[in-house]
């Protein structure tokens with residue numbers, strides 16, 4: 001049988017040979033005792049790349065988000081989130097149940113709050129109101145669209161946060177995709193945020209893990225929050241080693257994923273699928289099937305029978321995400337199978 005082409009997510013990639021080698025050869029120690037040199041190297045490398053004082057290696061992007069909120073906020077605080085954000089919708093209500101904060105979701109078209117509305121939603125502690133202590137951003141925004149949020153906008157959010165003496169956290173699960181799309185480095189892109197979390201297992205292709213970056217003081221507390229929720233990894237260097245390879249070797253090739261996404265999207269648009277090319281900004285393609293009148297579930301089932309996996313994300317909506325294990329040469333295969341599915 002032909003190889004399955006899996007475009008559901010960039011999390012489906014397999015580690016490179018160099019990642020596997022690095023994991024086997026990793027020098028390790030007990031990281032909870034602060035003695036794993038490979039974890040320390042990953043954390044230092046991340047901090048340097050992001051221009052922050054310190055870094056913390058965690059198991060997942062979800063844990064980065066929860067640990068960041070636990071570190072910045074007290075129980076009963078209010079935090080501002082995008083209504084479509086991962087942290088609000090796809091983390092098993094961890095904000096409520098793990099962090100004990102109240103999320104105030106606001107609409108954020110293309111990942112950007114209306115700044116006037118944002119400011120209105122920042123509350124102080126009064127007899128009946130909880131204090132707002134954190135503003136959360138996401139970049140790229142919307143895991144079904146992959147939209148880029150620009151640094152000048154982030155700086156405006158930071159300015160408002162500073163005026164109210166509150167913090168800004170960036171969920172940067174796919175921040176490298178945003179940086180590459182903008183042609184800038186992640187330190188420039190995150191200059192205005194107090195802390196940023198980044199997934200090592202998406203565009204960078206590592207098998208697991210995330211990094212949280214921020215001030216020394218923030219990371220020192222975050223390290224204890226990580227331990228509290230059971231995130232301590234003893235010989236964590238085995239896992240961190242693959243992340244180092246991701247940061248060192250995989251950033252420069254992300255361009256290729258973006259290029260493939262653009263080519264694939266424009267081909268799919270030509271065969272009749274609804275795609276807003278202006279929104280194909282990184283490695284995510286959001287597809288509207290109303291134009292061809294096929295439901296997402298049926299479309300994905302049919303596509304799977306032809307050896308292609310895509311992800312239904314609405315009744316008539318599907319997403320495809322390009323990644324390091326999807327090659328330019330496979331674009332034609334995907335397009336012809338899609339044509340078969342829609343009966344062209």
Ligand SMILES: *Cc1c(COP(=O)(O)O)cnc(C)c1O
Nearest residue numbers: 060061062063086143171173199
């Ligand atoms: C994937 C993702 C996460 C969570 O990362 P995991 O490693 O899967 O826990 C958080 N936020 C955004 C925006 C994501 O895309």
